[in-house]
Amino acid sequence: MICVFIEIRDGKIKKSSLETLAEARRRADELGWPAAAVLAGSGVEKFAPELFPHGASKVYVIDDPSLEHYAPQACAAALAEMTAMASPKAIFFAASALGRDLAPRLAARLGVGLASDCTGLSVRDGKLLYTRPVYAGKALLTLEANGSPAMATLRPNVFPLLSEPAAAQGEIASVPVQIDPASVKARVIEKVSEDGAEIDVSEADIIVAGGRGLKGPENFTLLKELAALLPKAAVGASRSAVDSGWIGHQHQVGQTGKTVSPNLYMAFGVSGAIQHLAGMSSSKYIVAVNKDPEAPIFRVADYGIVGDLFEVIPALKAALIKLFSDS
Amino acid sequence: MNISVLVKRVPDTESRIRIRQDAPGIIEDGLNFVISPYDEYAMEEALRIREARGGLVRAVSIGREDASTVLKKCLAMGADEAVLVRDDLPETYDGLRTARIVARAVEKKFPDADLLLFGRQSVGADNAQVPGMTAELLGWPHVGVVTKIEWGDGEATAFREIEGALEKVRFSLPAVLSAQKGLNEPRYETLKGIMAAKKKPIPVITLEELELTAEDLAPSITAVELSAPSVRKAGTILEGDPVEAARRLVEILHGEAKVF
């Protein structure tokens, strides 16, 4: 069985968890295994029915008041108990902020290895193999787990949801856990919103990113306006723009920023340094707008416009407004 | 407060990676190596905590003898001492194995440590596993991707980056924290620091001394293959004036790519 940890944020199942579940389902089918989902928290059983169509044939529910606020030690302990009960062959998480925090803890607790931030899974000779970018995307590493369960985190926005609903319903199993409150030495006490940005770059379908070519902080408004015209779009930035103080670090894409895989990445006045490409080259479509026809970003872009972004952005906005008002 | 900062020697991110033919790994000859950038934020934070609250800053690296170059850098930045835990394997991409070595080194050699500071992840393997795994093995809390730390009396809080927000996490010591960009601006080494670092010995701890068994050191995960990624092909440059090019782009993205 492959078990997928399901993350609930702000009263909703995270899309990246559903993507992970879908991929688990596809690989489990190949191996002739079941795929299951795990919900851990307080009052989370109500989410179980939503998971069957996304590929879970069974949902394990760990309901404990100590899990109401994210406390990694408590959560890892609970998941270890679930693992002992259900003996999954593999456990997957989305490589979200929470998944990247929790999966290493659980892996160490279970004494097994972890394949982080995978972008590809495959089955060879009846074994699961995990592929992930290393060295800023300059190489691809394929890994095989030695112990059991195998563990992996899967990069958000890379794996598609199931094209057809898997099942309308399935089994729900409750997992009783014992958590020693004294073992919990860190706890989230508050969530602080940074700049009111609604969509994070790591979760956006579309990213409009700006670099030093934007010339100043005020011009990020141009990108915000462009993003506002597009569905589920966020504003990204190069490190140069962030280091110049034009926009907050949470918008930085790249090796020392966030890794993103949107459907569309539009880069305005970004040269395309290797560290920037490391964060965005798994985007489905890349568009580059740059004055310099030799800019390295054009080497990865599906579509490019050689020109002044201060002329191109208004023209794009006009074309989008026309498109959406016509349709 | 006694702080151990874990630092790693990694290929400079600008460098071109050449893949070995005989085993899953890279050819190191001719590569330029640096301290992993996130570790610099960790090192800087340790120095600032010492400046504000006293204590000792120790830089620790797990690796081959050549890892001493990054330890020298830490000494030059101002670390009080530096220690190399000698592990002669090339990059294994195995976070658990490294975490086991770190946790044992802390238990056996640095039981005085109140805080372990790591970078958010090493650039290279990009695993982002060792801090959390080490914390779990020690039974300590871990707060990762930290951009701000507040020290109170008897308790501390750290802010960590999550999607679209920050989480404020309260934790007790001893603890493991891992640094994100934004935590601080790392200082440069001074000439005086560089000269002093040259003279400082770097003690070496062996894996035998840590009494790690073959089982402790057994790989938890195996690299099957390291390959070159398929290169993205350069696409189409849309010609014409900006208005025409923008109109055409919107048409393609909507009609053919169907991204909106």
Ligand SMILES: Cc1cc2nc3c(=O)[nH]c(=O)nc-3n(C[C@H](O)[C@H](O)[C@H](O)COP(=O)(O)OP(=O)(O)OC[C@H]3O[C@@H](n4cnc5c(N)ncnc54)[C@H](O)[C@@H]3O)c2cc1C
């Ligand atoms: C360890 C390390 C980590 C790093 N991590 C990151 C990271 O995470 N993310 C990241 O982005 N970078 C990172 N960098 C920095 C990276 O190497 C580059 O310096 C940076 O990406 C350059 O940003 P830029 O493209 O905005 O600026 P520049 O390289 O200055 O490029 C600006 C571009 O704008 C174009 N331009 C100027 N005016 C206009 C105009 N009016 N219209 C159209 N085009 C215009 C120019 O032709 C140029 O191509 C890292 C570097 C190091 C050493």
